[in-house]
Amino acid sequence: MDPTQISHLALDIGGTLVKLVYFSANGDYNEESRSNGCSVVKGRLCFAKFETRKIDDCLEFIRFNILQHSGVQHSNGAVHDDYLSVKATGGGAFKFADLFKEKLGILFDKEDEMHSLVGGVNFLLKTVPREAFTYLDGQKEFVEIDHNDLYPYLLVNIGSGVSMIKVDGDGKYERISGTSLGGGTFLGLGKLLTKCKSFDELLELSHHGNNRVIDMLVGDIYGGTDYSKIGLSSTAIASSFGKAISDGKELEDYQPEDVARSLLRMISNNIGQIAYLNALRFGLKRIFFGGFFIRGLEYTMDTISVAVHFWSRGEAKAMFLRHEGFLGALGAFTSYETHSQNDSKPHHHTAQRAILNCSGDDNLRHINDSETIEYSISLV
Ligand SMILES: Nc1ncnc2c1ncn2[C@@H]1O[C@H](COP(=O)(O)OP(=O)(O)OP(=O)(O)O)[C@@H](O)[C@H]1O
Ligand SMILES: CC(C)(CO)[C@@H](O)C(=O)NCCC(=O)O
Known part of the structure; x- marks a missing residue:
């Protein structure tokens, strides 16, 4: 050479x-x-x-x-x-x-x-076996990719910010949406709110936290019962960080673990929902999530998958990639x-x-x- x-x-x-x-x-x-x-x-x-x-x-x-x-x-x-x-x-x-x-x-x-993001995903899906997988209810399942039935799909890249790209073929794509509430928001707010120093520390914190301490649930508003008429269970989050309104607590009174957990849930949920809405706009059934925010973290993938599944009533599928970052x-x-x-x-x-x-x-x-x-x- x-x-x-x-x-x-x-x-x-x-x-x-x-x-x-x-x-x-x-x-x-x-x-x-x-x-x-x-x-x-x-x-x-x-x-x-x-x-x-x-x-x-x-x-x-x-x-x-x-x-x-x-x-x-x-x-x-x-x-x-x-x-x-x-x-x-x-x-x-x-x-x-x-x-x-x-x-x-x-x-x-x-x-x-x-162009590079799309090129990277297409390369992985076409060349690397067992690259894509779904993650739901704690189960990771590899997805066989049929090369003749790959397009169209939605690529959601969660970096500092989030880009959503409709992919129709090799080099055929359009960035259809994005949101500034991404991995940078999670890490930036997380550092401010928990005083942690790194992404890994923030993830570790979130692992041990309980979001229900800070998130206001449907049950908190409805006296412990579901709002079944509109399909919301009592454990669904009605308002992320909503309990902080009326708890009469200062930031120091919350455990950093719980704050980190709520934050991770809020960002992941929001991205899952926006992704679903964009998939709906263009009739896309498959959504691949990439970017370093995901880091193969089960809780993140589960939250995103549940959001996509919940909003699409099971019509759309969230998929993840081993070389996501x-x-x-x-x-x-x-x-x-x-x-x-x-x-x-x-x-x-x-x-x-x-x-x-x-x-x-x-x-x-x-x-x-x-x-x-x-x-x-x-x-x-
Ligand atoms: N070791 C790490 N240090 C910092 N952030 C990390 C780390 N691991 C994962 N992350 C998360 O990944 C995000 C960055 O992801 P990625 O590298 O895909 O985006 P980026 O290319 O830096 O951002 P953009 O594409 O928006 O310019 C961070 O904002 C953070 O949420
Ligand atoms: C600006 C980029 C493309 C840089 O990677 C990314 O951070 C992003 O997609 N941010 C979201 C911007 C928006 O669409 O609101």
């Missing part, structure tokens, strides 16, 4: 997190020659994430783990005379372009954020493939095989919490 090309890295730089997808060749290099003159390098797609506010950590990671291993870096930290071009998406592809150029000699080849980065990564078919650069990416590897491999311990994907790159 030409050492000066690092087409095997793509970034998605969002409002809260930077996501990286990069190709790592198998240890023995494993390059096979094909009769058509191209050779295939086998390896795997790896994933990493950093907080956007700690962008320097990301720069260091790329410098030491990716540039050095590709042999593109001189010992003084400077790169070759030529800048290196790397696919990048998300708002940070604009915001941090100068920084990456100056610090790493990397030029961003920008890919549109929505890396959709944009994967879309940017796979765009090397489509864009370089006719150029002479020696780095066509082709998903020859994409098999999910469950992490546990010692070499991958430094790589956050995601799972690698077996992948091959065609060199011509």
Whole structure:
């Protein structure tokens, strides 16, 4: 492989997190020659994430783990005379372009954020087995995806903010809605209300909390009974955080665990409901939820699934993705493939095989919490 090309890295730089997808060749290099003159390098797609506010950590990671291993870096930290071009998406592809150029000699080849999200989901659904699943009543069920019956679907990406995209085919999509009440709202309000320091701490708190302490339930209003005439059980939330109106308590009087739980429920419920309404607008039956807010958390997925199920009376289905947080980065990564078919650069990416590897491999311990994907790159 030409050492000066690092087409095997793509970034998605969002409002809260930077996501990286990069190709790592198998240890023995494993390059096979094909009769058509191209050779295939086998390896795997790896994933990493950093907080956007700690962008320097990301720069260091790329410098030491990716540039050095590709042999593109001189010992003084400077790169070759030529800048290196790397696919990048998300708002940070604009915001941090100068920084990456100056610090790493990397030029961003920008890919549109929505286009990348859709590309990432389509890649996963078409190539990676057991990628999509439903989650209801504590049961996770993998969904077989029929490639001939994939479209249309609604993609709801829950990042700092939320984008809702109707997908009709490869590269055929429209952003139909969004809401600013997203993962950033959960984390931002959560930090203010519970004094927790991180997303993980907030999730941990929410795990031990009881939302009924703060949420006003239908039963609280109806003297313990259901309002069955309009289909509301006594345990349904009538008003998120509503009990705080009349409890006569200050914030300090509530347990942070309960506040975190109510907040998580409120944000997840709201997104589930808006997603359902948009699915209804366009007659979409399948809704895929992505973005790092979900983090495979059962309570979040259950709340979203129940909201979609409840509002659609079982007509629409909420589905989740194992690589939920890396959709944009994967879309940017796979765009090397489509864009370089006719150029002479020696780095066509082709998903020859994409098999999910469950992490546990010692070499991958430094790589956050995601799972690698077996992948091959065609060199011509
Ligand atoms: N380790 C973490 N640190 C901070 N936030 C996290 C973490 N893990 C999950 N999250 C949640 O994920 C959200 C960010 O998700 P994601 O990375 O998909 O969005 P983004 O790309 O940063 O945002 P946007 O697309 O709106 O620019 C955060 O707002 C937070 O709710
Ligand atoms: C602005 C983006 C697209 C940046 O990723 C995202 O944060 C978002 O979709 N926010 C919601 C904006 C809105 O539609 O109200």
